[in-house]
Amino acid sequence: MSGPGQTGWLARLFGNRPKAPDVPRVRGAAELPAAATMDRVGTFLTRRGYRFRVDEDGDITGTWEGHRFWFMLLGPEQHVLQVRGRWDRSVPPDARLALLQAMNDWNRERIWPKVYTREEDDRLAVYAEVSVDLEHGATDAQLGQVISCGLGTGVQVFSSLGSLLPPPDDEPGPEA
Incomplete structure (x- = not known):
């Protein structure tokens, strides 16, 4: 463990480290972060060939x-980009325990996405969320990484749940 004057990871994390020398930046050499906006999210999705509304x-x-x-911008200043997905299935309430165990295993073993359930029309709907605070902006590559992470890991958890739970019975689908 680090004490005063030592350079352990906590000391570095909380600023007890020497200041890095100022390095001049060359304009145009690197993309500067810009505010996250729904227009930028739409542009990324369009460039990837995705259809959305x-x-x-x-x-x-x-x-x-x-x-x-x-895809939503949340918070008082609209700085938090959230990618939220809803599984195309829902589960009867009597399968709650199996569903919760599967979701708990996922949440314990992985960072993304956060997975949770809500009761909707007497059934259990499953949601996956990736939320990132972009208060200081993001480059196009960073914004794209958040979007890709939200979509990729969301689809992955839904596929995983589908392989762990019994096949669906007749159920209402998610709202379009």
Whole structure:
């Protein structure tokens, strides 16, 4: 453990480290972070060839691998980009324990996405979320990484759950 005057990871984390020398930046050499906006999210999705629409709240929504996803900017200053997906299945309440065990295993073993369930129309709906605070902006590559992470890991968890739980019975699908 580090004490005063030592350079352990906690000391480095909380600023007890020598200041790095100022390095001059060459304009145009690197992309500077810009505010996250729904226009930038839409531009990324369009460049990737994805189809989507903008809902009445101004959020971007679309379907990936059959699952509904939303892209939202949250928080008082709209700095938190959230990619939220809803599994294309829902589960009867009597399967709650198996579903919760599978989701708990996922959440314990992986960083992304956060997975949770909500009751909807007397069934259990499953959601996956990746949320990143972009208060200081993001480059196009960083923004794209958040979006790709949210979509990729969301689809991955839904596929995983589908292989662990019994096949679906007749159930209502997610709202379009």
